[in-house]
Amino acid sequence: MRAQPNGSQLNFRTPSRTAAPAPDLKMAVHGPVVKIHPVVLASIADSYERRNEGASRVIGTLLGTVDKHSVEVTNCFSVPHNESEDEVAVDMEFAKNMYELHKKVSPTEVIIGWYATGFDITEHSVLIHEYYSREAVNPIHLTVDTALQSNKMNIRAYISAQMGVPGKTVGVMFTPLTVKYIYYDTERIGVGLLQRTRDAPNRAKGLTSDLCQVGGAATRVQDMLTTVLAYIEEVLSGKVQADNSVGRFLTDLVSKVPKISAEDFESMLNSNINDLLMVTYLANLTQAQIALNEKLVIL
Amino acid sequence: MASRKESMSTPTAPMASTSSGATLDSPVKQIQIEGLVVLKMIKHYQEEGQGTEVVQGVLLGLVVEDRLEITNCFPFPQHTEDDADFDEVQYQMEMMRSLRHVNIDHLHVGWYQSTYYGSFVSRALLDSQFSYQHAIEESVVLIYDPIKTAQGSLSLKAYRLTPKLMEICKEKDFSAEGLKKAMIGFEHMFEEVPIVIKNSHLINVLMWELEEKSTVADKHELLNLSSSNHLEKSLQLLMDRVDDMSQDIVKYNTYSRNLSKQQQQKHQYTQRRQQENAQRQTRGEPPLPEEDISKMFKPPQPPPRMDTLLIAGQINNYCQNVKEFTSQNLGKLFLAEALQGHNS
Numbered sequence: 001m002r003a004q005p006n007g008s009q010l011n012f013r014t015p016s017r018t019a020a021p022a023p024d025l026k027m028a029v030h031g032p033v034v035k036i037h038p039v040v041l042a043s044i045a046d047s048y049e050r051r052n053e054g055a056s057r058v059i060g061t062l063l064g065t066v067d068k069h070s071v072e073v074t075n076c077f078s079v080p081h082n083e084s085e086d087e088v089a090v091d092m093e094f095a096k097n098m099y100e101l102h103k104k105v106s107p108t109e110v111i112i113g114w115y116a117t118g119f120d121i122t123e124h125s126v127l128i129h130e131y132y133s134r135e136a137v138n139p140i141h142l143t144v145d146t147a148l149q150s151n152k153m154n155i156r157a158y159i160s161a162q163m164g165v166p167g168k169t170v171g172v173m174f175t176p177l178t179v180k181y182i183y184y185d186t187e188r189i190g191v192g193l194l195q196r197t198r199d200a201p202n203r204a205k206g207l208t209s210d211l212c213q214v215g216g217a218a219t220r221v222q223d224m225l226t227t228v229l230a231y232i233e234e235v236l237s238g239k240v241q242a243d244n245s246v247g248r249f250l251t252d253l254v255s256k257v258p259k260i261s262a263e264d265f266e267s268m269l270n271s272n273i274n275d276l277l278m279v280t281y282l283a284n285l286t287q288a289q290i291a292l293n294e295k296l297v298i299l
Numbered sequence: 300m301a302s303r304k305e306s307m308s309t310p311t312a313p314m315a316s317t318s319s320g321a322t323l324d325s326p327v328k329q330i331q332i333e334g335l336v337v338l339k340m341i342k343h344y345q346e347e348g349q350g351t352e353v354v355q356g357v358l359l360g361l362v363v364e365d366r367l368e369i370t371n372c373f374p375f376p377q378h379t380e381d382d383a384d385f386d387e388v389q390y391q392m393e394m395m396r397s398l399r400h401v402n403i404d405h406l407h408v409g410w411y412q413s414t415y416y417g418s419f420v421s422r423a424l425l426d427s428q429f430s431y432q433h434a435i436e437e438s439v440v441l442i443y444d445p446i447k448t449a450q451g452s453l454s455l456k457a458y459r460l461t462p463k464l465m466e467i468c469k470e471k472d473f474s475a476e477g478l479k480k481a482m483i484g485f486e487h488m489f490e491e492v493p494i495v496i497k498n499s500h501l502i503n504v505l506m507w508e509l510e511e512k513s514t515v516a517d518k519h520e521l522l523n524l525s526s527s528n529h530l531e532k533s534l535q536l537l538m539d540r541v542d543d544m545s546q547d548i549v550k551y552n553t554y555s556r557n558l559s560k561q562q563q564q565k566h567q568y569t570q571r572r573q574q575e576n577a578q579r580q581t582r583g584e585p586p587l588p589e590e591d592i593s594k595m596f597k598p599p600q601p602p603p604r605m606d607t608l609l610i611a612g613q614i615n616n617y618c619q620n621v622k623e624f625t626s627q628n629l630g631k632l633f634l635a636e637a638l639q640g641h642n643s
Contacts, residue, residue: 037342038338038509039338039341039342041505041509042502043335045499045502046335046499046502047401047403049499050401050403051402074346077401080400080401097393097397098397101393101394101397104390105347105375106346108346146501148504152508153505153508155508184341184342184345185449186341186345186449187342187345189449190337190338190453191338191506193337193452193496194337194502194506195506195509195510197506211626213451213627214522214627215630218634221522257638260639269632273632275527276625276629279530279534279621279625280621280622280626283622284618286537286541286618287614290485290544290611290614291484293548293611294484294485294611295484297604297607
């Protein structure tokens with residue numbers, strides 16, 4: 001627990017039940033669940049990379065929608081600010097302007113909190129948090145550890161709570177919240193593609209097309225099957241303890257291939273293939289037709 | 300700084316004075332996009348696009364040698380009827396000024412648009428891409444296909460206008476002779492630029508984190524066999540376009556028939572005139588005055604050829620998509636056969 005008694009502002013962090021260096025998802029949940037889209041995190045990382053000289057961290061506003069039990073963060077923008085030992089200055093005009101502009105594009109997004117890169121919550125955070133409390137009801141504070149202090153990029157969310165003795169010394173405490181990642185379907189596919197750029201040597205990847213994609217997907221399924229097979233081998237040879245739930249999944253997997261009689265399947269396959277071939281033929285014919293038309297017109 | 304306001308349905312053209320310093324002789328050979336831009340485009344369509352409406356936005360980045368690096372983007376609000384006094388130029392200026400404060404590249408390098416089943420070859424796109432390319436040499440238009448992406452793999456293509464087409468647009472000469480002179484076919488309208496996705500190291504770390512933390516399983520939509528719906532839709536659009544094309548062709552045919560008929564009529568008229576004049580001469584009467592032939596027979600208006608070109612380009616695009624789709628499906632069917640073969 002870290003306490004800094006200076007005047008009327010204290011900021012604590014609740015003690016963690018586990019002594020692990022990254023006590024994130026196991027902590028108490030006193031508040032809404034925070035659902036983050038990956039685009040927000042990518043934006044934060046990008047604005048951290050573009051920070052001004054001498055700035056050690058970046059802050060910005062979080063936009064999204066509020067539900068009864070959850071807060072969904074869908075967008076964010078960074079706000080220029082200056083921070084020194086004893087004072088902090090945030091460009092509030094800028095924040096207001098940007099919010100107006102963003103509202104024009106997506107009118108359903110509201111300010112739901114703010115983010116800061118860096119590992120700890122400092123005193124300045126309390127001041128900034130107060131400003132944001134004026135903009136939004138119960139703002140959440142998100143920290144993203146871009147300096148990778150504990151060899152991991154910790155992404156934590158907090159909400160403020162009043163504490164202390166009412167009337168005398170009151171303070172603000174930041175309680176952590178559960179963080180979940182939520183994707184749209186198309187987002188997941190986009191993120192999947194980005195994941196694959198990790199493996200390339202210069203972190204670059206081109207976009208494939210046509211049959212290559214199906215080939216790629218098939219290879220991935222094949223890899224997964226080999227992993228499963230290896231596990232089964234180990235269980236059979238007694239090296240690994242058999243797990244009933246995994247066994248149930250395996251039976252599900254095997255029974256998922258539908259049992260169709262050979263002739264029926266042949267006919268289905270053939271009719272489908274015929275359809276596709278016919279469509280390909282028609283498409284080629286059309287292309288040849290318009291090409292001819294072009295050439296004739298130019299004559 | 301002068302700015303040009305183009306048609307209301309597209310983002311306004313960038314200002315001429317902010318174009319890149321050195322004029323490049325060679326056009327862009329490759330496009331490098333950051334992961335952030337991809338995610339933002341996906342999010343924009345997902346949240347704001349419905350059905351056949353397109354969503355648009357502006358791309359920001361910089362040019363490095365012969366590569367165009369796109370490092371950020373921001374969406375453009377759609378047009379609603381109650382926004383009569385909405386000033387697009389102002390929105391763009393304010394956005395870029397604000398982004399400059401946070402050190403985001405504010406160089407305008409192109410724009411993006413979502414598409415519905417690949418139907419994007421239209422006059423509006425041509426016009427706006429021309430204005431962009433005119434002001435900034437290296438600009439591109441990114442076409443993002445959300446429906447194809449939802450089927451399993453990101454569908455993102457970058458297009459530029461060919462220099463030939465740029466010439467034609469500059470002279471605004473869309474008549475048949477102009478196009479014939481330039482020898483433009485529908486294949487030479489747009490050129491596609493290869494795309495590479497590149498991420499910074501920090502984003503890489505983020506990707507590793509996400510993989511660890513997120514429990515969303517991969518759904519493998521790419522291997523889905525039931526996709527005849529998509530095929531039907533594409534073919535429907537293709538048929539509509541072919542109908543348009545055939546109408547155009549009929550118009551052109553009637554025009555050329557009218558033209559030849561008129562030529563014949565003119566010819567006949569001059570002949571008759573000459574005959575009459577000869578007769579009058581023999582009878583000693585003054586010849587009839589020569590009338591202005593062109594005023595009598597007004598030449599019919601040649602139909603514009605640009606639309607036909609666009610339709611042809613669009614049909615070509617649809618056919619390409621359909622072929623890609625069928626090849627993928629054939630592969631999937633053979634996979635299913637292999638799986639079934641083992642079972643029985």
